[in-house]
Amino acid sequence: MKPINTIDDVIRELEYILQYAIDHNSTTGYFAALYLKVTKKVKQGIAEGFFEDGPRMEKLDVIFAKRYIEAYHQFRNGKTPSMAWTRAFALTDTFWPIVLQHLLVGMNAHINLDLGIAAAEVQRGKPMDDLHTDFNRINQILSSLVADVERDLSSIWPFLAKLLRWTRHFDNFLIDFSMELARDGAWKFAVALADTPEKQQPKFIAARDEKVAKKAEIITQPGWIVRLLFAIIRLGEKGSVAQKIQDLNS
Numbered sequence: 001m002k003p004i005n006t007i008d009d010v011i012r013e014l015e016y017i018l019q020y021a022i023d024h025n026s027t028t029g030y031f032a033a034l035y036l037k038v039t040k041k042v043k044q045g046i047a048e049g050f051f052e053d054g055p056r057m058e059k060l061d062v063i064f065a066k067r068y069i070e071a072y073h074q075f076r077n078g079k080t081p082s083m084a085w086t087r088a089f090a091l092t093d094t095f096w097p098i099v100l101q102h103l104l105v106g107m108n109a110h111i112n113l114d115l116g117i118a119a120a121e122v123q124r125g126k127p128m129d130d131l132h133t134d135f136n137r138i139n140q141i142l143s144s145l146v147a148d149v150e151r152d153l154s155s156i157w158p159f160l161a162k163l164l165r166w167t168r169h170f171d172n173f174l175i176d177f178s179m180e181l182a183r184d185g186a187w188k189f190a191v192a193l194a195d196t197p198e199k200q201q202p203k204f205i206a207a208r209d210e211k212v213a214k215k216a217e218i219i220t221q222p223g224w225i226v227r228l229l230f231a232i233i234r235l236g237e238k239g240s241v242a243q244k245i246q247d248l249n250s
Contacts, residue, residue, distance in 0.1 A: 001073050007043045007058050010065040014039060017072060018249060022242045027092050028072065029245035030099050031106035036249065039065065041141050051134045056122060060131075060138070064118035068110050083213035084109035087220065097220075098234045099244055105219045111142065112212045116189035117205060128194050135187055 004010055014036040021029025042061050044050075051057040071081035075089045088105040091097040123131050189208055196204045222230070237244065 001069070004062060004066050004069065007039065007046070007061050010039055010062060010069070011036065011043070013069050014065070017069070018245065022245050025241040027097075027102050027241055028075075028089070029241070030102040030248060031088075031110075032072075033245050033248035034103060035065075035068065035106075035110075038141060042138060045137070045141060051137055053134060056131070057134055057138065060118055060122045060134075063121050064110075064114055067114040067118065068106075071109075082109070082113060083209045084113045084216065087213045087216040091220065096231070096234055098230050098237065099248070100233075101219050101230065105216050108212060108216050108219065111186055112189075112215065113205075113209055115186040116193060116208070119186070119190035120193040123190075123194060128191050132187070135190075139186075 001013065002009070004013060014032055017032040018029050018036060020026070021032060039061065042057070046054040046057055068085075071085035071089075074081040075085070075092075080086060081089070088102075088109045091102055091105060119131060119135055120128070193201060193204060193208075239247070
């Protein structure tokens with residue numbers, strides 16, 4: 001893995017992960033495709049002055065993205081990433097998980113664990129409150145994940161939108177992973193981590209990692225009604241893994 005110091009380095013690495021997934025028909029490309037879109041939006045926001053402190057936001061984006069990228073390479077090289085990412089990558093290249101599950105389990109690990117760690121790190125030795133406005137602004141961009149998921153998945157399985165409206169069971173599943181809840185939890189975790197003595201931070205992060213990994217079970221082991229719906233969706237998904245990645249990236 002080449003050094004990652006700028007947001008352009010992040011984009012380069014995400015494009016590599018995406019292309020590798022397309023070439024090898026790997027489901028790891030689903031989350032990478034969506035994350036690449038978000039990163040490009042953050043870059044655009046920095047260039048257009050959307051954030052209070054553009055250079056700080058780029059630093060946050062790099063620290064944040066590196067946690068995912070490093071976890072991905074650990075997985076690819078047979079090493080063990082965080083518990084939350086281990087749960088996410090456990091779905092890789094198995095038949096039954098639908099695209100939405102791959103996306104949500106990745107979002108769970110990255111937002112509920114990695115974002116808080118990155119925020120605390122970028123503000124090390126500085127007041128966390130100074131970051132709060134930009135933290136909320138980056139989450140305005142992250143929140144677009146939900147809309148992107150529904151829109152992009154409709155091209156993979158056109159009946160999805162009708163099904164989402166028809167069944168409240170599926171709605172409840174999505175509500176549990178709303179970006180507003182993830183944002184608030186990530187900020188509280190970031191503030192608590194920043195207030196934790198440095199020697200105790202690894203233990204604090206490990207406890208959070210375990211909690212986030214446990215939360216992934218809502219996605220990976222839903223109730224039987226949701227499992228039935230997922231099976232219907234999975235059998236109706238169009239195209240190969242590579243084609244679905246390209247749909248998400250379009």
